[in-house]
Amino acid sequence: MIRALTGFSTRRPWRVIALWAVIGIFVSVLGQVLVFRVTQTDSAGFLPAEYDAAAALRVAEEKFGAEPGADVVTVLVARRDGRPLADSDRRRVGEVARRLSAEHVKMPWADEQIPGLSRDYSQVPRVALSMTAPDGSFALLSARLRGNPTDPGLHALYRAFSDRAEKEFGDAGLRTGFTGGLADTVDRADAEKTTQTVVGALMVGLIVLVNVLVFRSVLAALIPLFAVSVVGGAAAGTVVGAALLTGFDLDPGTPGLIGTVLLGIGVDYFLFLLFRFREELRRRPEAHHRVVAADVAGRVGTAVTSAALTIVAAFATLGVARFGQFRVLGPAVAVSVLVMLVASLTLMPALLAVAGRRMFWPSRSLKKAERPGLAGRTGELVARRPLLVLTASVALLGALAVGATGVQMDFSTGGAPRDTAAAATAREIARVLPSGVSDPTTVYVTAGDGRALDVAALGGLPRALAQVEGVGRVGSPVFSADRTAVRWDAYLTEDAQSQRARDLVAGPVREAVRKATPAGSTAHVGGTAAVFADVATAVDEDLRTVFPVAAALIALILLVLLRSLAAPAVLMLAVGLCFAATFGASALAFQHLGGEPGVNFVLPLVLFLFVVALGTDYNILISDRLREEMARAGSTRAAVARAVRHTAPAIATAGVVLAASFGSLGVNADPSTRQIGFATALGILLSAFVLSLLLVPAAAALLGRGMWWPMRGGSAGSARRTGSASTEPEGVSVGHPRAYPGHAPLGTSVGTGEEASAVYGPADADGPSRTADRLVHRTARRTAHDDG
Secondary structure (H helix, E strand, C coil): CHHHHHHHHHHCHHHHHHHHHHHHHHHHHHHHHHHHHCECCCHHHHCCCCCHHHHHHHHHHHHHCCCCCEEEEEEEEEECCCCCCCHHHHHHHHHHHHHHHHCCECCCCHHHCCCCCCCCCCECCEEEEEEECCCCCCEEEEEEEECCCCCHHHHHHHHHHHHHHHHHHHHCCEEEEEECHHHHHHHHHHHHHHHHHHHHHHHHHHHHHHHHHHHCEHHHHHHHHHHHHHHHHHHHHHHHHHHHHHCCCECCHHHHHHHHHHHHHHHHHHHHHHHHHHHHHHHCCCCCHHHHHHHHHHHHHHHHHHHHHHHHHHHHHHHHCCCHHHHHHHHHHHHHHHHHHHHHHCHHHHHHHHHHHHHHCECCHHHCCCCCHHHHHHHHHHHHCHHHHHHHHHHHHHHHHHHHCCCCEECCCCCCCCCCHHHHHHHHHHCCCCHHHHCCEEEEEEECCCCCCCCCCCCHHHHHHHCCCCEEEECCCEECCCCCEEEEEEEECCCCCCHHHHHHHHHHHHHHHHHHCCCCEEEEEECHHHHHHHHHHHHHHHHHHHHHHHHHHHHHHHHHHHCCCHHHHHHHHHHHHHHHHHHHHHHHHHHHCCCCCCEECCHHHHHHHHHHHHHHHHHHHHHHHHHHHHCCCCCHHHHHHHHHHHHHHHHHHHHHHHHHHHHHHHHCCCHHHHHHHHHHHHHHHHHHHHHHHHHHHHHHHHHHHHHHCCCCCCCHHHHHCCCCHHHCCCCCCCCCCCCCCCCCCCCCCCCCHHHHHHHHCCCCCCCCCHHHHHHHHHHHHHHHHHHC
């Protein structure tokens, strides 16, 4: 199957490229337009139905008409001279609030919307007076705007509303300030816009620079980047389309994470092909480049497929998670990686077939003998001192892993930078009112038998709430239309997103509510602090489930792929140690030295999946080459030296590119995104440079051909069965019961016509496919036409 795809792509390259260009660009654009239709920002919506915060959300929607897509903006209104609001000022505030609630706010480009694709957020906001500060210094209004807070369309509507409110109150001699979720989001987006643009440009520039330095070629630097960008957009569009068809909601960060992941692994896979393509073109200068492209794509395609399926399997395990944000993230990443895999087996080989030796122009490296360089010296060191290399690698990773001691999870969502207008408004409110006044914890009580609730019978509940230390104020009761439900807002003295607020709600608040709820009634506690307290519980349960399932599945894939018991055990121990080291280093950097409350709650899971899956990618590549070299005559340590020499440039370059891709997230203003970017980049670097180039080859040098136990290791004897080591096909794995006389391995010079046909011989299941045979016969008569 793999060779059939790569073979067709190298025979019909222009058709494959045209198909990807048309479909890829179309799906990419469509995904960007529709992405905000399938994302939701309410974490309570991702919680299992039995959790208290999720039940509170259902009561709010069913009994109080709460809109899941509504965003509350808190509007502060005060006098310009700083004096307390007079009675006349309060009347003006009420009048302006009523006008704002009656006027339709139109998006700036509402008339330019594309029916069925673009969303028009034009609406009449619901504006109401919330409260007045005890000292009369300001009044607070709540304004409800419906829509996806991550959508630039809603951002434009918010700006139009805030401009109108500022003008209306300004005409009355009053000043305004805006805070709350949507205001924070818009201010954060504005503050980070320039930074994100610069970082994105630097990341792309770094990828291009690395490729130029490695290949000394413009095409080899630009073509992978352009191809992966198209494929990445198509993959993200595919995920958006799948979410629309299945009715699943995505977390707002999922599309961005997919883009980052695919940019890195896509360039990685292209680099694996490029390095092997250049190596084979040097060895076979007289062979037609399409023959070489077909051979290389088929051989490397096997390793790339195995690596990609490992990532897919790892993230597919998130399907067993209970927290919906994880349960959706897993399939989304898996689907996008599958799209990149298809591109790796079709588009990338087609581009190699079209560009040929021109891919490396103007470099003259194809005409020069390959020099061992640093990669060769590294291979010799590992082969000569494997025990020392293995011990030093384990010691380094173990030392970093110690940093995980005393680590704690942080469930905060970050918040706006301290120098934004929304943050300044929030601080002004917090100087007079409890910190949680703009984001209250809400208690809902419903009658179990559908009867009307009696406020007198419920009086003990607000009194019990008010006595809880950390609750600054309890609002007046608000009844549903049928009086079968009642709501109280509790304003905490702590920031609703802080760990102290979560501990307060999960413990004393819920305990007080439970004890004070009358018999025959049911109470639920909701709000931001309650949601994240329940998320913490759900995530903790998922970590205990997903970790062993993912590890077992990856181990099974390695077992099937490598047909060995020893090699998968070595690789799993290595990536496990690498995960512990990366997690420990992250805890050391952010919690122990950085002074943050802890590491972000999604970091252990995301880090485990990325470090284990992507680290296994590089390990599969080096293991594939180790097995290939050990299948030939000679000592195992010489085979290890050759494997490292040939594979180190590809792994090192790919590791730097992928780390740079994730590292770009490390400058994000959001602490959670910054931690994920830093930790994942570090984990990838450790996987590439410590695991794949040092630890695993050193273990292979010590274990020798026993690493492939219980299969029989390659040896000189196996080479002699085919006549000589030089004719042993690389496609034959270590311990294979037979070799394939007459089949040419990579590295054998193959011409055209009858000579090539004689070398390739008949196709076989484990040897080179008929694809190369047919391609060789057709090359001579079609070269002029196809190259044109």
